[in-house]
Amino acid sequence: MWTVPKPKYRNALSEEGDITVNIGGVRVVLFGDDLKRYPESRLAELSNCSAHNPELISTLCDDFDPGRNEFYFDRDPDSFKCIIDVYYFDEIHIKSGICPICFIKEMEFWKIDQSVLDECCKSYLSEKEEELKEIANKVKAILEDLDVDQCITRTQRCQRYLWRLMEKPDSSLAARIIAIASFLSILVSAVVMCVSTIPELQVKNAEGKLVEHPTMEAIETVCMLWFTTEFVLRLASSPNKVRFALSIMNIIDFMAIMPFYVVLSLTLLGTTSMMELVNVQQAVQALRIMRIARIFKLARHSSGLQTLTYALKRSLKELGLLLMYMGVGIFVFSALAYTMEQSHPETLFRSIPQSFWWAIITMTTVGYGDIYPKTTLGKCNAAVSFLCGVIAIALPIHPIINNFVVFYNKQKVLETAAKHEVELMELKSGGQARKKGQE
Structure with a gap:
């Protein structure tokens, strides 16, 4: 949420330090007072730069029109719309549809520190960086397999x-x-x-x-x-x-x-x-x-079994909640069953710890049958216990399945991306070899 209303852009320059920038065809007038809030940024340096210093200007922008006093940048205008928010709201939020890795490069170009990113964007960025590292590791493994003949010694070639x-x-x-x-x-x-x-x-x-x-x-x-x-x-x-x-x-x-x-x-x-x-x-x-x-x-x-193992690791929180629900239910219903069945002369519930076995097989709907209630209240308690068990087991199933599907699809995407990266590297190396041959 915005903490202050966003100011409107002026149609013309009215104060010293205001600059006009053209980002990929989008013309914007920026206020010098706002740009000075981040003096080390590229736009702040432009606002302090004199129009009579073309050498310094050429290092800060792609082109400059002295007649219109307009600076030109061959950058992404959608990313720039997010960048300028930092001058008004002291934080940046990456809008949907923008690659976070490319956006970080845009921030580096405009000399904006990553600490101003919103917390949700930081977590999203960290996930993308982890994916890139996994792709890099897969590409490295593929390249190592392709470079067996380039090992130094015969022993290394045999080992590889x-x-x-x-x-x-x-x-x-x-x-x-x-x-x-x-x-x-x-x-x-x-x-x-x-x-x-x-x-x-x-x-x-x-x-x-x-x-x-x-x-x-x-x-x-x-x-x-x-x-x-x-x-x-x-x-x-x-x-x-x-x-x-x-x-x-x-x-x-x-x-x-x-x-x-x-x-x-x-x-x-x-x-x-x-x-x-x-x-x-x-x-x-x-x-x-x-x-x-x-x-x-x-x-x-089996890649499927490995994916299932990793998905279960990512679902430890849901599995922990399931075990906690089941543990509380087992303790409560076994204690109730022991208390309710004491009035029956042929009761099978000799102690609460012994009743734990009955509660486990009842809540998991196994129904082994070696221990069962004989009183009316005990049967009602058993009915409630297995209904609660079904609900407790069913609730975490969807998050666990979702984690499995997400992780499995992610691994497939990463493998495909790694193979495409290797193919691009091979095409680039082939193009460079042809250029050297023509020279």
Whole structure:
């Protein structure tokens, strides 16, 4: 909102220091008193500049008409309409339809500091700057992939080629085949882990206990060898080993591989002195359960799963509100259910903590059925609890879906923009090469 009424422009100069500017064909008369509020700006310097100093004037504007005493600028008039607001209202608001990055360049040309931007425009500008940084990083990654042959040493060329082969499925046919093989290995390993627990497919060992079928173990071993080889090659070819080791997806890969070798070590050691330890078998079973971590390796090969993960990160506030609503509802309705059901001789609600389970399955509309109310008031309380649960779960769904759609579309736009930027760079380099050839 404007704090003071905006003054009208005069039709002619009436005071010393007033100037006439022509911005892209739009002629405007500006007051010298207003321009002096920002003495370091370009317009303030023009108002203090004498018409008999053409050298200084030429450095401040594109052209000057001494007869009309008019300064010409080949700039965007729409952006200038926003710029001049700072002289009257001490703040600038970027109007819709104007690129914020281009507007910042306009502010730099008119020598106006970015601190005068409105708060909403600053946040919008920061988002655009982050997008430009992401585009620059994507362009840098694409250029690095294209510049494999420009590495200094043969070792560097091999390392870069191996990195592309293991991490960039779109870089070549071989890289795509490796990505597909890795994806299938994950699926096969997950299926084998599940199928091996079926009693009909298990065999008995020397002690008469059911263990995994040797065929399943063989398939599991082959898959783990593939995962190990893949992880070692990716680690060896990584340009930044520390960043590689601290990556979430690489940590998951390591956690999926590590239990296999720990179990193998415990099994080999258990054949001698450690066989007497009962905890060895329990440790082996616990480490076998950790094999389920390999299913998260699918996220490394699926952009959709990665987008879903990032969208959930951006929706932590909505998820936190959901958990808070559910937590309050669970506590209230479980306490009410315990109180109302105490009058029934065959009550299933023995304590409030035990009632938490009933409140959880009721508010989430699961209805397991092991605990249920038997009194009329308890049934009414149950009806209200699952209605409140449906509402509490449904409310944050739309913001979470919206965050996912926005982030997914943004990633698609950034990838397209990065590819276009690379194409423009290639066209410019080709044009420069043709000019040198003609010379």
